[in-house]
Amino acid sequence: MSNLEFEPLQFLKAHSKDPGDLSTQIWDCFFSKNGSELVTCGGNSVCITETDSFEYEKLAIKKYYAKDPREMFLTVTETYVDNTWIVIAAGARAEIHLIDGKRNIAFLVDDFQKNTKKKCPINNILIHPDNPSIIICSLNNGSVHILDIGAPTYPNYVTELSPIHQFSIPSEIFSTIYEPESRLFLCATNKGLVGFTKDYEVVTFKLPTKSLQGTTCYDEEELVDSVQNVCNGFIAVKCALHGKIYIFNMNTITCGLRNVLSSTGSSSIQLKPAVTLNWSKTDNYFMSLSYNPYSQLLFCGDDEGCIWIYSLSPDTLYSSSSSGKILDPVHILIWPEVIDKHAVGSKKINLDVYDIVVNKVVMHPRGTYLISSTSNNYVCIWRNETLLKC
Template sequence: MDFNPVHFLRCHSRKNDNADVQTQVWMCVFEPDPKDLDKTTNLVATCGGNSICFIDVTTGDVVAKYVSKDLREMFYSLAWTTLPNGINVLACGGARNVIHLINKSESVSFLQYPLKLKPKLRIQALLFHPESYNILFCGTSDGDVRVCDIGTPIAPDYKTDFKILSRFSAESEIFSLALCTVTNVLLAGCNDGLRGWHVIKPFDTSNSSVELLHFNVPQSNSESNCDTELVDSVEVLKDGVVATKCALQAAIYIWYLPSTVGNLKKTKCNSFTVAPTHILHWSNTDNYFMYIGAHIAAGLLCCGDDEGALWLYDISELDFKHNKVKPVLVEPTAILPWPYVTDSNSENKRKLNLDVYDIVVDKVAVDSTGKYIVAVTNNNMVCIWEKA
């Protein structure tokens, strides 16, 4: 777990201001390998302000960039899918409630689909179905999830028939989405806790009345005064194993979804209690919205904190299906502190050093080899760490 900081980039600046320390970079996602979707390429997509960057982590080069013509746009979420012809497409959305589909090789958006939302609402979570390349789940700040069919974009112009198949509500603001293909349960981290739905093909309007499921996540023994049920990050690691992070709790919970819900076709219950198999000790912070990053092939789970540090956990040897009465407490395998960063651009414009204020790591991504970790921050940084 020895990683070196190799490339720290400021590539989402408004008006190309090389001293912009205010634009937040919200999300980073590694590109799936079209030849093996269980692996990733060396390319990571990041979003901040009104731009999307495609970065080669081996060189630190921004190989492509998409900038929305709408200066008021602020991208919050990204999701990759691989078309049947092996072409990867990136979906993104944010403050302007428009779903963009981007062909990275041409740095253009070949489709922009506006959602008819009320003012000040936002697209906050996007997720492609792992087994259906054309199905996109879109979560918005009013608690709605839209199931979209992006069609089959075909080169060279990538024209496609985009449709919204169904819509249902979490009855709470949505921050993250994850889908378990073992149980066909779509999970949503929300302002009032963890929600879910049993979603099955063909995802058409007949499924629009799908029942809302409630998951009761345990309260940690954190010293913080936890008076919120907010779940800001949820990830499916593998085969029904889920990682969930709750705000104001110094813990990340690992639990097994299939044993939690049982047989959804037979049960009439819509409320379930989460029984963690493992509790990962994390930062005792009162800041929100620091999203988990993990890749099961790398055996690594990461989460940043509000001091610019990365908390790393080796999950390769964890027994996710153990039946012990009490969960296993897991300490971080390593904590990577924020390095000393020399910022001549900010110094020339007489701005304060980066570390004067809280450095919040908004999201972390891990490549399938476990060699690279990418972190994005609230002070307009894309941080690439390489395993020593």
């Protein structure tokens, strides 16, 4: 996989009405299930770009702007209810935005915290694995809200947010995933990796602390800023300031999980890395992991505009897990020279490579394109030249 090759196609600044803007952060992005659209969120807007237009100078982009200019979207995801493609976005203003992705119609904007004194940002929205109309909202203050969005359909979209359950984790939640092998929801938090069951029982984990002189201990609290499913029960976890990404095998915790859930006292499950990945030594946080099952590649950006790429096939994971192997990236994609005419023309400081924080990286479902979104208002589209040479 060391012969990976990507060609930069487009570097877009679609999330701001000011073409010279270098400050709007693009926090989240994903490809639709069939790969025909790229969805990105940043500032107070959500953009839906047709992937068929990537190869052309003029892209087909639908934009949705929140009515409140103070909105800052932090998370965006999708669900399909009664054949309706629904894009769901949320962020700093604590509102849920439901958008018909095909028609670019926002049919519901709802604040489910309207009866609380202090609204809290929604950092992550996850679709429940058992029901496409149920969403799990993870908040900045550790509160988790389970809501039903109903079954809205065109043209009337009659629906409302119906609360199902609410509970709290004593930490700030940054992102949440569902891990099917352990049947746990896993949260990246400022106090480590925390999980909860479908019955809302909370589980905590002990992770390796930053190793000193080759030793590893499990005593200190760790800030986990990203957690991601990889394959076959393996997860990737990034602890801030470690310079490492840890791969854990969740298939090995079944007995320990059962004991913790049946215990009356507070206890944690200790996770030992199956594989450790060398990553950037940056002191920046919140650069999210992503995994592409088609290519079996794991991605993570850094604060120099680079994309770190790791090959994590099931064979690699199982063959390395017994030895706790340390792996290097198979490729590091370097930020190219970008001349931003709008920034230069507006006499703003031109892009400095050391200030480019890559918040999120995602690959097309069939591996055709690679997308990175940055803290500098860029959505970067790369073509996978490796596939063209196969």
